[in-house]
Every structure is written in structure tokens, then in C-alpha cells.
Amino acid sequence: MAEGIDQLVAGAVARSSLSAIKEMAMRSAMVPGAVSLAWGLPSFPTPGHIRDAVASALNSDPDIGKYALPNGLPGLRELAAEHYYQRHGVLADPDRNLFVTAGNMQGLHSLFRTLLEPGDEVILTDPGFASHIQQINLCDGQPVFWPLLQP
Known part of the structure; x- marks a missing residue:
């Protein structure tokens, strides 16, 4: 006899439940015209200079559509390490101590x-x-x- 999908789910996942905020977001999405205050959904368009920078990168960088390295783009990690040092005075090795999610x-x-x-x-x-x-x-x-x- 075939098992149901529920019987294949790990116990930790089966015992979990939706958070109240996610449940409320799902409920509000079913009400026409409702405004969800569940989480940060911007009500304004992305600023033009950001859209322009994204368009420029998409049009000029042949690697833009490829998967990034698992720990994030090296340049981004380097900038993050420098920012952390400038702000907190702590050295972080961008190759060993940082990863981007x-x-x-x-x-x-x-x-x-x-x-x-x-x-x-x-x-x-x-x-x-x-x-x-x-x-x-x-x-x-x-x-x-x-x-x-x-x-």
C-alpha cells in the first residue's frame, strides 16, 4: 500500500507550524483590497538610480545571470569586510569569515x-x-x- 506524503516528512518538519505573521499574511492575501502589515512590502517603486544600475549590469556583464559562488561574490564579501572593519575595527577575512545569503x-x-x-x-x-x-x-x-x- 502506498504511503502518503505526510508519512515521508521528517518529524521536526511535521511538528512545525506556520508563524502567526505568515498565517495572517496568507489570510490577508485572500481579502480583496486588504493591506497586509505582516512584513515589509514596499509601497513605493524602486528608485530610478537603482533600476538604472541593474539595467546597466544586465546589459554589460556577461556573468550577471550565472550562479554565484556558494559563499557569495568575492567583491561583495571584500566590501563587506572593509565596511565591518571601518565600522567596528574588526578584521574579517572575506574568504574565510564571510558568506552572503x-x-x-x-x-x-x-x-x-x-x-x-x-x-x-x-x-x-x-x-x-x-x-x-x-x-x-x-x-x-x-x-x-x-x-x-x-x-
Whole structure:
């Protein structure tokens, strides 16, 4: 007898659920004319100088449509290392200490996967960003909440 898809899903994923913010975003998308305040969706067009720079790169760089290296473009990592040094006075090797991700969710998931062993505790502020809880759970970590109190 064939197994259902649900039986093939890893336990950590099966036990996870959508965060409230994602659920509300999905609900608001079904209401015509609703404005979702769930996350940052810009209500303004991309500035012209940025569109022009992207168009110029697309038209002049033959490598622009290729996959980047797994740790990001070398030039971007070098600029990030220089910025970090200028801002914080800390040297970072762009080839060993930095990698570029598509966003903070991917970056944090990579960080948690790299650092967490099963049962490791991760301190999160409460209230905090709900997606961190799911990411930590998926990496077999244990979220520990630190309440934020008004002064």
C-alpha cells in the first residue's frame, strides 16, 4: 500500500507550524483590497538610480545571470569586510569569515545548522521574531525565552 506524503516528512518538519505573521499574511492575501502589515512590502517603486544600475549590469556583464559562488561574490564579501572593519575595527577575512545569503532567514538557518547540536539552548527575546523559534526547532535546538521588561 502506498504511503502518503505526510508519512515521508521528517518529524521536526511535521511538528512545525506556520508563524502567526505568515498565517495572517496568507489570510490577508485572500481579502480583496486588504493591506497586509505582516512584513515589509514596499509601497513605493524602486528608485530610478537603482533600476538604472541593474539595467546597466544586465546589459554589460556577461556573468550577471550565472550562479554565484556558494559563499557569495568575492567583491561583495571584500566590501563587506572593509565596511565591518571601518565600522567596528574588526578584521574579517572575506574568504574565510564571510558568506552572503539571500536574506536573514537563510543566513540564520545556516548559522543554526552550523552551530547547534541537539538540545543546545538559544536565548530569544520575548516578544521576538517568531520565525526564529521554528528555525531553532528544525535544527534540534531548544529556544529559551528572555522576557523584555519595560524600564
